[in-house]
Amino acid sequence: MNRLAPLAALLTLLLALSACGAAPKEEAAPPEEAATLEDLYGASYQTYIIDTITMQMGNRMDKDPDVAYFPITDNAPLTDYTAIDETTAFQIDAGGNIVILFPAGTVTDESHGEQSFRIPKP
Numbered sequence: 001m002n003r004l005a006p007l008a009a010l011l012t013l014l015l016a017l018s019a020c021g022a023a024p025k026e027e028a029a030p031p032e033e034a035a036t037l038e039d040l041y042g043a044s045y046q047t048y049i050i051d052t053i054t055m056q057m058g059n060r061m062d063k064d065p066d067v068a069y070f071p072i073t074d075n076a077p078l079t080d081y082t083a084i085d086e087t088t089a090f091q092i093d094a095g096g097n098i099v100i101l102f103p104a105g106t107v108t109d110e111s112h113g114e115q116s117f118r119i120p121k122p
Contacts, residue, residue: 036086040098041122046085050078053100053117057107069108081107097121 037045057069071078078084082102090098098119104110 037084037088037090037098038086041119048122049084049100049119052119053084054078056117067108067112071107078107093118 057072070081090100093099100117102115104113
């Protein structure tokens with residue numbers, strides 16, 4: 001007796017059933033409203049995020065003198081180089097902290113690539 005015969009019959013039956021029509025579509029859940037930085041970090045989120053990123057830039061420069069962050073070297077506010085407001089794109093990491101990504105060339109030389117800054121929950 002051929003051991004593959006029952007398997008072949010099952011596959012044939014499945015193919016025949018699938019040709020009868022597509023399964024009914026499930027209704028998609030309505031998209032959740034995206035949280036904003038203000039929702040996550042409060043009304044004074046800009047000050048907190050700017051201070052945190054500026055501190056991280058200084059720490060990174062201390063560890064790697066080849067990387068120069070424009071706001072630090074120019075003694076200028078971060079907002080001279082990028083906006084930190086309701087338009088700022090961010091991701092949320094597994095710990096629930098936001099991660100802000102700046103495209104290459106925004107806050108340091110383009111050769112250093114995209115820069116990411118993890119903002120701990122206050």
